[in-house]
Every structure is written in C-alpha cells, then in structure tokens.
Amino acid sequence: MEQTLNTKDFDFDLPEELIAQTPVEPRDTSRLLILDKKTGELEHKHFYNIIEYLKPGDCLILNDSRVLPARIYGIKEGTGARVEFLLLAAKGDDVWEVLAGPGKRAKPGNRFSFGDGLMTAEVLEIMEGGNRLVKFDYQGNFYAVLDQIGQMPLPPYIKEKLQDKERYQTVYSREVGSAAAPTAGLHFTNELLAKIKEKGIRVGYVTLHVGLGTFRPVSVDKITDHKMHSEHYWMPQETADLINETKKNGGRVISVGTTSCRTIESVAKKEGCLKESGGFTDIFIYPGYEFQVLDGLITNFHLPESTLIMLVSALAGREHVLNAYRVAVQDKYRFFSFGDAMLIY
Incomplete structure (x- = not known):
C-alpha cells in the first residue's frame, strides 16, 4: 500500500x-x-x-x-559586535519573532542598530526554542526601510549572492x-x-x-x-x-x-x-x-x-x-x- x-x-x-x-x-x-x-x-x-x-x-x-528581505545585519550597541537577524513572524506593534545569530549576543535588554541607524531593535524576550521577540524602531514605513537594508533569505543550498x-x-x-x-x-x-x-x-x-x-x-x-x-x-x-x-x-x-x-x-x-x-x-x-x-x-x-x-x-x-x-x-x-x-x- x-x-x-x-x-x-x-x-x-x-x-x-x-x-x-x-x-x-x-x-x-x-x-x-x-x-x-x-x-x-x-x-x-x-x-x-x-x-x-x-x-x-x-x-x-x-x-x-x-x-520579505528578511535577513538583516547589524551591530550591538555598546560593543559593536556583529549580529544577524532573520525576521520570522510579525507579532504586531513593531514586535517580530526573529532568529538571532550568534544567539549569545541577543539577550533581553540588548539593543542593536541596522543600516547605519536606519533601524534599531531591542530584544524583549527569549522564546521557547531559542527565537527572540524583538521590538523595532524606525522612521517612516517599516517595509520601505527593510527594503533598503534587508537581504533576501535565500535557501541554505544557494551559496551565490543574489545580484x-x-x-x-x-x-x-x-x-x-x-x-x-x-x-x-x-x-x-x-x-x-x-x-x-x-x-x-x-x-x-x-x-x-x-x-x-x-x-x-x-x-x-x-x-x-x-x-x-x-x-x-x-x-x-x-x-x-x-x-x-x-x-x-x-x-x-x-x-x-x-x-x-x-x-x-x-x-x-x-x-x-x-x-x-x-x-x-x-x-x-x-x-x-x-x-x-x-x-x-x-x-x-x-x-x-x-x-x-x-x-x-x-x-x-x-x-x-x-x-x-x-x-x-x-x-x-x-x-x-x-x-x-x-x-x-
């Protein structure tokens, strides 16, 4: 069968x-x-x-x-350490569930800057499974800013950068x-x-x-x-x-x-x-x-x-x-x- x-x-x-x-x-x-x-x-x-x-x-x-150009690269405020966020789901009120890497740099209260300050973010909490809840701050339209600073979340088997x-x-x-x-x-x-x-x-x-x-x-x-x-x-x-x-x-x-x-x-x-x-x-x-x-x-x-x-x-x-x-x-x-x-x- x-x-x-x-x-x-x-x-x-x-x-x-x-x-x-x-x-x-x-x-x-x-x-x-x-x-x-x-x-x-x-x-x-x-x-x-x-x-x-x-x-x-x-x-x-x-x-x-x-x-969504959901992959964004930024720096941790205070230390300048590099971080990558992958936006997974909008939770309303500019709060998103994200995958953060490296995770140890993204603890509740930590703040980050993306696109030379076009967008900032604060980690609110660590969810079960390790994803983060993050609140974003920006001027204007969220998706327009994301379009400027974000990259396409290409599948893991594609190694070439998309032109x-x-x-x-x-x-x-x-x-x-x-x-x-x-x-x-x-x-x-x-x-x-x-x-x-x-x-x-x-x-x-x-x-x-x-x-x-x-x-x-x-x-x-x-x-x-x-x-x-x-x-x-x-x-x-x-x-x-x-x-x-x-x-x-x-x-x-x-x-x-x-x-x-x-x-x-x-x-x-x-x-x-x-x-x-x-x-x-x-x-x-x-x-x-x-x-x-x-x-x-x-x-x-x-x-x-x-x-x-x-x-x-x-x-x-x-x-x-x-x-x-x-x-x-x-x-x-x-x-x-x-x-x-x-x-x-």
Missing part, C-alpha cells in the same frame, strides 16, 4: 553541481520537463512552451505572496509576507502571462505566505509521523468563483507551485467547497491523497525526501516521479529554487 511509505522511499541521487546557484535569463528560457501523470511519458521543452499544453477554458492559480533582489520574486508578487519565494512562479514573464490570457486561459490568485519550515527535512522514518509546519493563506471569492466555473465547464485547474496547490486543497477540505477563505494550513499531501480540485501542477525539482516530492508523487505516482527525476539528473536539469521546471498534467 502506498500509504505505508517511508521517507527513504522518496530518496534519489542528486549531484551537488545540479543545484542551481543563479537564475537563468530571461526567466522563461529555463527548461521544462513535461510529465503525463497517467502514462509517465516524458517530454523535454523550454518553459515558454508551456502555453502549448494549456487549453482555452483551463485556469492557472498563482500564489501572489511577496518575499538583483527582484529575481527572487515572481513578476506578479503583491502581498508581502513570505520567508521564501513560491519558486515555480519565477519562470513566468509578464509577456508570457499576457500570451496565456490571450489564448483563453484564465488566471486567478491565492496568497500563501511560505514559511522557513518549507526547507525543514522530514526526520521521521514513516511519513505519516511527520508534523507539517503551518502557513497563512487567503483565497478571495473571485478565485473561488473562477475555479468553480472552470470545473463546471470541464476545464482544468492547474496550480503554479505546491503552495497554490496546498491552498486550494486546504480550502476544499476545510469548507467542503471553494469559497472565500483564510487561515492557517498544515495540510500534508502524500501518495494516497485524493485531490479535490487540482488537475495539473507546474513545479520545480525538489529536495530528496522532502514533503514537496511527496506532494508531487501524490499527483503523478511515486514511480513516475522518481523516474522523471532520474531522467532529469541524467539530462542535467537544474534543481531547486533557481532551477528548471516540470509540468505534470
């Missing part, structure tokens, strides 16, 4: 040199591996060919979350709040989206703020023992109506990224139908899951033994997915956030 799968059943060999360090230009020239979820058949294309696989009457669901911060944002990002980009969307250009709409494919948006838990490895043997992280989502009524209409008319609902997929499936599960909905989701999709809404998925290549490769396997079957990954490794596709893409349909 697929449901009794272990984490090691989702392992594959990935040479380190296939982990993409920089994005390709233009965005839509990355490679695209097409996987037929029923037959397992594969085709090799470029991302701009995606339009050939979308039909009038289909809809694309995109996650419009925008990444252009916007390359870790989708061209349609609007709602600030993610700790990591919904990377399947990084391949779209405004021109490609315009062509897709011209062909009669409708586009809808959801928001799911990606948490750092997305990079947390599965550390249990049995996948059913894994505890998923929780992330905030929002589905507007407009998007719910679009999906319902698409389904009613026999079109396909294709999610751009696992985050959009998890949002629409969470709403369907929680509400019993698709309607305006918001909240937190910790939905864990793995083989054996029956999709309520999703017909197809555009996604990047994921880490071995991750919840993301499990989700993809739930849609296309573990054997088909692992075979596609073997072929992708042989053909030197680029992996992870700045890597190439797959269309599963």
Whole structure:
C-alpha cells in the first residue's frame, strides 16, 4: 500500500553541481520537463512552451505572496559586535519573532542598530526554542526601510549572492509576507502571462505566505509521523468563483507551485467547497491523497525526501516521479529554487 511509505522511499541521487546557484535569463528560457501523470511519458521543452499544453477554458492559480528581505545585519550597541537577524513572524506593534545569530549576543535588554541607524531593535524576550521577540524602531514605513537594508533569505543550498533582489520574486508578487519565494512562479514573464490570457486561459490568485519550515527535512522514518509546519493563506471569492466555473465547464485547474496547490486543497477540505477563505494550513499531501480540485501542477525539482516530492508523487505516482527525476539528473536539469521546471498534467 502506498500509504505505508517511508521517507527513504522518496530518496534519489542528486549531484551537488545540479543545484542551481543563479537564475537563468530571461526567466522563461529555463527548461521544462513535461510529465503525463497517467502514462509517465516524458517530454523535454523550454518553459515558454508551456502555453502549448494549456487549453482555452483551463485556469492557472498563482500564489501572489511577496518575499520579505528578511535577513538583516547589524551591530550591538555598546560593543559593536556583529549580529544577524532573520525576521520570522510579525507579532504586531513593531514586535517580530526573529532568529538571532550568534544567539549569545541577543539577550533581553540588548539593543542593536541596522543600516547605519536606519533601524534599531531591542530584544524583549527569549522564546521557547531559542527565537527572540524583538521590538523595532524606525522612521517612516517599516517595509520601505527593510527594503533598503534587508537581504533576501535565500535557501541554505544557494551559496551565490543574489545580484538583483527582484529575481527572487515572481513578476506578479503583491502581498508581502513570505520567508521564501513560491519558486515555480519565477519562470513566468509578464509577456508570457499576457500570451496565456490571450489564448483563453484564465488566471486567478491565492496568497500563501511560505514559511522557513518549507526547507525543514522530514526526520521521521514513516511519513505519516511527520508534523507539517503551518502557513497563512487567503483565497478571495473571485478565485473561488473562477475555479468553480472552470470545473463546471470541464476545464482544468492547474496550480503554479505546491503552495497554490496546498491552498486550494486546504480550502476544499476545510469548507467542503471553494469559497472565500483564510487561515492557517498544515495540510500534508502524500501518495494516497485524493485531490479535490487540482488537475495539473507546474513545479520545480525538489529536495530528496522532502514533503514537496511527496506532494508531487501524490499527483503523478511515486514511480513516475522518481523516474522523471532520474531522467532529469541524467539530462542535467537544474534543481531547486533557481532551477528548471516540470509540468505534470
């Protein structure tokens, strides 16, 4: 039975040199591996060919979350010791939960200065697990200041410095709040989206703020023992109506990224139908899951033994997915956030 799968059943060999360090230009020239979820058949294309696989009457669901430049470097007042903060969650009233490094420099009452004094911070308390609650002080708009002084919180496997911060944002990002980009969307250009709409494919948006838990490895043997992280989502009524209409008319609902997929499936599960909905989701999709809404998925290549490769396997079957990954490794596709893409349909 697929449901009794272990984490090691989702392992594959990935040479380190296939982990993409920089994005390709233009965005839509990355490679695209097409996987037929029923037959397992594969085709090799470029991302701009995606339009050939979308039909009038289909809809694309995109996650419009925008990444916070959440990594800030500063100095401790009094000693000048260097410190790094990673902003994790807004708690209201300019108080944030942060990951501080080195932790021993960030005790309650300690004060720090960032961006030559553009922003200062005081540690209020140490939380269970070691994160800090910190209150920030600044002039003007918090996000505008953060944009000036912050750096993108790139995943740990990307060692190169990002030259252009916007390359870790989708061209349609609007709602600030993610700790990591919904990377399947990084391949779209405004021109490609315009062509897709011209062909009669409708586009809808959801928001799911990606948490750092997305990079947390599965550390249990049995996948059913894994505890998923929780992330905030929002589905507007407009998007719910679009999906319902698409389904009613026999079109396909294709999610751009696992985050959009998890949002629409969470709403369907929680509400019993698709309607305006918001909240937190910790939905864990793995083989054996029956999709309520999703017909197809555009996604990047994921880490071995991750919840993301499990989700993809739930849609296309573990054997088909692992075979596609073997072929992708042989053909030197680029992996992870700045890597190439797959269309599963």
